[in-house]
Amino acid sequence: MTGRPPVASIAVLGAGIVGLSAAIAFARALPGLSVTVIETPPDPAALADRMPGTLPSIATFHDRIGLGEADLIAAGATHRIGTRLSDWRHDGAPLVLAHGDRGAAVAPGAFHQHWLNARRAGRVAAFDAFSSAAVLAAADRFVHPSDDPASPLSKFGYALRLDPPRYRDLLRALARHLRIVPTIGDLAGVERHPDGGVAALLLTDGRRIAADLYLDCSGPAARLRMSVGTGRADWGAFLPVDRLLIGTAPPQPPTPTDDLVALPTGWRFARPLRDRTLVGLAYVAGQTPDSSARRILPAGDETVVVAPGALADPWAHNVLALGDAAVALDPLGDANLHLAHAAILRAIDLLPGRDFGATELAEYNRRSHRQAIRVRAFQAAHYHPTGRTRGPFWKGLHRLPRPDDLAHTLDQFAHRGRLPFYEDESFDPDDWHGLLLGLGIMPNVPDPIASATAPATLLPALDRLVDGIAALPARLPPYPAYLAQLERRR
Amino acid sequence: MTGIDRTRVVVLGGGTAGWMTAAALVRLLPTACTVDLVESAEIGIVGVGEATLPHIRAFVQRLGLDEADFMRATHATFKLGIDFRDFGAIGDSYIHPFGTFGRPLADVGFHHYWLRLAKEGRAGPIGDYSVAVAAAKGHRFAIPDGPADDLAASFGYAYQFDANLFGPYLRRFAEEHGARRTEGRVQSIDRHPETGDVRAVRLNTGMTIEGDLFVDCSGFRSLLLGDAMAEPWEDWSRWLPCDRAVAMPCASPAGPIEPYTRATAKSAGWQWRIPLQHRVGNGYVYSSAHLDDQAAADALVRSVEGAPLADPRFLKFRAGRRRNSWVGNVVGVGLASGFLEPLESTSIYLAQMAITQLIELFPQRAGTDGIAAGDRAEYNRMVDMEYDRIRDFLILHYHATRRDDSDFWNHVRTMDIPDTLAEKMDLFRRAGRVAHYSQGLFLEPSWIAVYLGQGIVPQAWDQRADGPALDTLERAVGKLRTQVADTAAAMPDHAAFLAHRNATIAA
Numbered sequence: 001m002t003g004r005p006p007v008a009s010i011a012v013l014g015a016g017i018v019g020l021s022a023a024i025a026f027a028r029a030l031p032g033l034s035v036t037v038i039e040t041p042p043d044p045a046a047l048a049d050r051m052p053g054t055l056p057s058i059a060t061f062h063d064r065i066g067l068g069e070a071d072l073i074a075a076g077a078t079h080r081i082g083t084r085l086s087d088w089r090h091d092g093a094p095l096v097l098a099h100g101d102r103g104a105a106v107a108p109g110a111f112h113q114h115w116l117n118a119r120r121a122g123r124v125a126a127f128d129a130f131s132s133a134a135v136l137a138a139a140d141r142f143v144h145p146s147d148d149p150a151s152p153l154s155k156f157g158y159a160l161r162l163d164p165p166r167y168r169d170l171l172r173a174l175a176r177h178l179r180i181v182p183t184i185g186d187l188a189g190v191e192r193h194p195d196g197g198v199a200a201l202l203l204t205d206g207r208r209i210a211a212d213l214y215l216d217c218s219g220p221a222a223r224l225r226m227s228v229g230t231g232r233a234d235w236g237a238f239l240p241v242d243r244l245l246i247g248t249a250p251p252q253p254p255t256p257t258d259d260l261v262a263l264p265t266g267w268r269f270a271r272p273l274r275d276r277t278l279v280g281l282a283y284v285a286g287q288t289p290d291s292s293a294r295r296i297l298p299a300g301d302e303t304v305v306v307a308p309g310a311l312a313d314p315w316a317h318n319v320l321a322l323g324d325a326a327v328a329l330d331p332l333g334d335a336n337l338h339l340a341h342a343a344i345l346r347a348i349d350l351l352p353g354r355d356f357g358a359t360e361l362a363e364y365n366r367r368s369h370r371q372a373i374r375v376r377a378f379q380a381a382h383y384h385p386t387g388r389t390r391g392p393f394w395k396g397l398h399r400l401p402r403p404d405d406l407a408h409t410l411d412q413f414a415h416r417g418r419l420p421f422y423e424d425e426s427f428d429p430d431d432w433h434g435l436l437l438g439l440g441i442m443p444n445v446p447d448p449i450a451s452a453t454a455p456a457t458l459l460p461a462l463d464r465l466v467d468g469i470a471a472l473p474a475r476l477p478p479y480p481a482y483l484a485q486l487e488r489r490r
Numbered sequence: 491m492t493g494i495d496r497t498r499v500v501v502l503g504g505g506t507a508g509w510m511t512a513a514a515l516v517r518l519l520p521t522a523c524t525v526d527l528v529e530s531a532e533i534g535i536v537g538v539g540e541a542t543l544p545h546i547r548a549f550v551q552r553l554g555l556d557e558a559d560f561m562r563a564t565h566a567t568f569k570l571g572i573d574f575r576d577f578g579a580i581g582d583s584y585i586h587p588f589g590t591f592g593r594p595l596a597d598v599g600f601h602h603y604w605l606r607l608a609k610e611g612r613a614g615p616i617g618d619y620s621v622a623v624a625a626a627k628g629h630r631f632a633i634p635d636g637p638a639d640d641l642a643a644s645f646g647y648a649y650q651f652d653a654n655l656f657g658p659y660l661r662r663f664a665e666e667h668g669a670r671r672t673e674g675r676v677q678s679i680d681r682h683p684e685t686g687d688v689r690a691v692r693l694n695t696g697m698t699i700e701g702d703l704f705v706d707c708s709g710f711r712s713l714l715l716g717d718a719m720a721e722p723w724e725d726w727s728r729w730l731p732c733d734r735a736v737a738m739p740c741a742s743p744a745g746p747i748e749p750y751t752r753a754t755a756k757s758a759g760w761q762w763r764i765p766l767q768h769r770v771g772n773g774y775v776y777s778s779a780h781l782d783d784q785a786a787a788d789a790l791v792r793s794v795e796g797a798p799l800a801d802p803r804f805l806k807f808r809a810g811r812r813r814n815s816w817v818g819n820v821v822g823v824g825l826a827s828g829f830l831e832p833l834e835s836t837s838i839y840l841a842q843m844a845i846t847q848l849i850e851l852f853p854q855r856a857g858t859d860g861i862a863a864g865d866r867a868e869y870n871r872m873v874d875m876e877y878d879r880i881r882d883f884l885i886l887h888y889h890a891t892r893r894d895d896s897d898f899w900n901h902v903r904t905m906d907i908p909d910t911l912a913e914k915m916d917l918f919r920r921a922g923r924v925a926h927y928s929q930g931l932f933l934e935p936s937w938i939a940v941y942l943g944q945g946i947v948p949q950a951w952d953q954r955a956d957g958p959a960l961d962t963l964e965r966a967v968g969k970l971r972t973q974v975a976d977t978a979a980a981m982p983d984h985a986a987f988l989a990h991r992n993a994t995i996a997a
Contacts, residue, residue, distance in 0.1 A: 003609070003948075003949045003950040003951070004921075004949060004950040006953045006956070007953065029597075029954055030953060030954060030957075031957065064597065108518075348954075349597075349952075350923060351952070351953055352920070352921070353920075353921065353950055353953075357916075357920050359913050359916040359917045359920065360917060360920055360921070360923065362913070363917055363923065363925060363926070367926060408868075411864050412864060412868060415862055415864055415865070416851075416862075416865070418850065418851070420868055420871075421872070421929055423926075423927055423928060423929070424928075445854055445859075446854065448519045448521075448522035448523075448849070448852045448854050449518055449519065449849070451521055451522060451854075452518075452519065452520050452521045452522070
């Protein structure tokens with residue numbers, strides 16, 4: 001046995017997607033671990049438990065807990081290759097955020113720098129036209145990336161669009177298979193150890209639940225984690241949306257592309273699921289009364305308060321906050337569940353002994369913080385005021401302060417198209433390039449390495465690339481047919 | 491781009507750092523700059539770092555140098571790691587390999603399983619599970635090859651070369667690609683009266699070399715960054731007390747050529763041994779507060795394994811760095827910007843890293859547009875990050891010891907260390923975790939090698955490593971050990987590999 005008392009039991013507060021995911025992942029990693037899940041009333045503001053969007057990293061998490069893509073498709077998930085942002089730019093042209101390589105190795109230097117040079121030379125297609133994933137997304141097409149690196153249909157990632165209640169049911173079934181059955185209850189109080197940690201959870205029905213480690217997956221209020229120490233940073237100044245009106249609309253044909261449309265008051269989204277479409281409107285309560293929001297989005301029937309922010313130390317003593325309890329994000333960018341998954345896997349990788357040593361928790365908290373602030377930066381960059389200016393929401397953006405790391409990224413990028421290095425980035429350079437160039441942030445200074453290649457050699461190479469990529473969607477079936485094909489094969 | 495748009499770069503100093511800088515700039519930024527290098531044949535070069543780290547290969551490849559040609563010209567050998575002797579305790583030894591230990595199993599690092607087995611006395615030394623270590627010990631070498639998870643690809647390599655030949659090799663390359671060399675010593679420095687930027691250097695020959703950007707490769711003298719710009723020095727000698735070295739090459743002893751560098755701890759420092767194709771480099775790095783020069787030279791001369799090929803040569807230095815490496819229009823590269831002793835062969839890496847960052851952040855049209863403050867700040871941020879990490883790693887080699895046989899070792903064993911290192915050590919001691927970072931030198935396997943090699947034994951390990959039954963685990967790990975040994979044994983002899991390479995070029 002390991003040289004110190006190991007964690008032998010965990011109690012998970014919250015049985016939403018995050019709570020079940022954590023319970024399953026811990027149980028998978030540590031056979032013999034006793035796992036108790038307390039199903040508390042869901043917190044409507046826990047976006048990680050209810051947003052359907054995910055990032056490509058979800059596949060890693062599913063591998064670890066033993067879920068295959070076919071299981072997920074059977075549970076109503078569809079593929080998600082990108083997000084189309086409409087009316088977001090100042091010129092109204094749509095931009096597409098998709099994961100994967102952009103361009104190719106046309107000459108020494110970074111591709112986006114060559115693209116910028118071609119643009120300076122006066123003639124180049126949109127940056128999105130050099131991304132096969134973005135072009136597929138713009139055409140509402142999807143195909144699984146090829147294993148052949150020479151194929152133009154390789155080198156991109158994709159994610160899944162979940163049907164949250166059905167996904168949660170799937171996780172419940174998997175949990176049951178691991179003999180984890182959530183017990184309904186709610187937190188009334190905690191019993192503390194003399195060292196400050198939690199000795200037991202006291203439920204409203206009088207039950208007392210003791211464990212070595214407690215996972216607070218109860219939503220942004222983090223009721224359990226807050227009982228052993230505070231320290232939540234408010235990110236509202238950087239991420240202005242504080243209301244989300246959500247509702248359900250009739251189904252649309254399945255598509256691998258999500259739509260985000262900028263409106264004068266904020267933005268709205270449509271997430272087509274198999275039997276319905278989830279719709280939502282993100283806005284600022286101080287600008288748009290809830291009643292007006294309902295007029296703008298008649299299908300909206302539930303108003304959720306959004307309060308972005310994070311705990312400085314999500315892990316304190318023997319209480320670990322996960323999901324919205326640790327970090328609450330803006331509804332943009334589909335990173336909610338990604339951060340929760342990353343945190344769960346990191347907690348397992350760094351699981352301390354029952355003494356919960358300070359250095360081990362500090363390492364966990366440091367890495368979690370580094371990762372969270374870069375997701376925040378990516379989200380906040382969506383609100384950079386180079387884009388749309390019409391409407392109260394967008395007019396207000398130029399007054400928005402920026403976190404230091406984002407200011408640094410934007411300065412370096414606007415100056416010379418370079419992304420400064422940060423540890424634990426969730427979005428890779430191609431993602432950042434797509435967003436920043438898509439928003440119209442054009443670097444001032446040409447890159448010295450890329451500039452060694454003359455436009456005369458560059459432009460024909462770029463033309464060939466664009467033509468090759470532009471021809472891809474027509475070779476693929478419409479997504480509903482592709483999906484039907486997959487389902488027939490099962 | 492027209493000539494007038496180019497940034498005029500003046501490189502001051504023609505040692506390893508100077509010619510690396512010049513070669514990289516003319517090769518990679520052919521349209522963005524002109525390069526003048528000023529050096530004086532009268533001033534010797536330090537010729538730091540005959541031993542290198544695997545990152546050097548990226549430099550060689552990026553410049554488009556032919557590896558075999560470059561190795562032959564610099565009498566280079568391959569390097570799979572460093573053999574540390576007598577560091578944790580007299581009689582102890584371990585190899586810090588350029589490669590991994592074992593393979594992760596079910597997402598858990600190999601060393602966690604190894605810790606569990608080792609505690610039961612059912613595993614060999616950790617080095618038995620590293621192909622780089624096994625090959626080094628067997629004096630074997632092959633170019634790593636195969637799929638990423640293959641043992642034959644589980645290591646990297648660097649070179650051990652004659653630094654006095656590396657500079658001239660790069661000089662030829664740089665001059666062929668357009669760098670201009672000017673012979674002369676700096677007499678005075680002309681600075682802008684308001685901005686303080688350097689405008690030109692005047693040489694003893696009467697020549698004046700003007701520039702927009704000055705790269706100070708003048709070595710410890712730091713003529714531009716230290717003297718002219720007066721950038722303050724941040725002293726690290728309280729943690730890294732060695733401040734002298736005495737070096738002396740000797741003839742190669744008969745027998746194999748080791749594909750690794752050896753570092754042997756001595757009473758007041760440590761001694762290097764770097765086998766090249768034609769000779770062996772030796773040197774004693776010591777603390778002048780604990781040992782006088784004559785005693786150090788005597789100790790060195792007594793211990794070398796072949797006939798001396800030169801008189802002992804002394805070097806003076808101190809550990810630390812300039813607070814900023816880029817000030818105004820002056821960038822320090824190499825020793826002019828800082829010094830960390832060669833215990834982990836980082837000198838050439840630090841110059842390479844500085845050059846790479848300079849190219850990333852190169853000021854275009856600096857003559858007309860000036861230099862962006864943000865680029866300077868970013869450069870300094872990246873350099874700081876690298877220096878701080880290497881510093882902690884080096885201090886670990888001294889501090890993690892049980893040696894109490896001299897004042898020197900008593901000092902380093904009991905000294906205060908940076909908080910950042912204390913935390914890293916505590917993290918490892920608790921359960922074998924390595925503080926995570928993804929960019930920079932010395933990632934997880936390096937830290938594991940040194941922690942374990944110097945006697946920091948974790949009290950526990952990843953709980954998941956308790957999963958498999960002990961017997962099953964012992965069998966699997968035993969099988970891995972055999973595979974590692976077989977992989978190394980299938981490699982050619984290092985000396986034979988080199989001879990074959992040289993013969994191929996000759997033909």
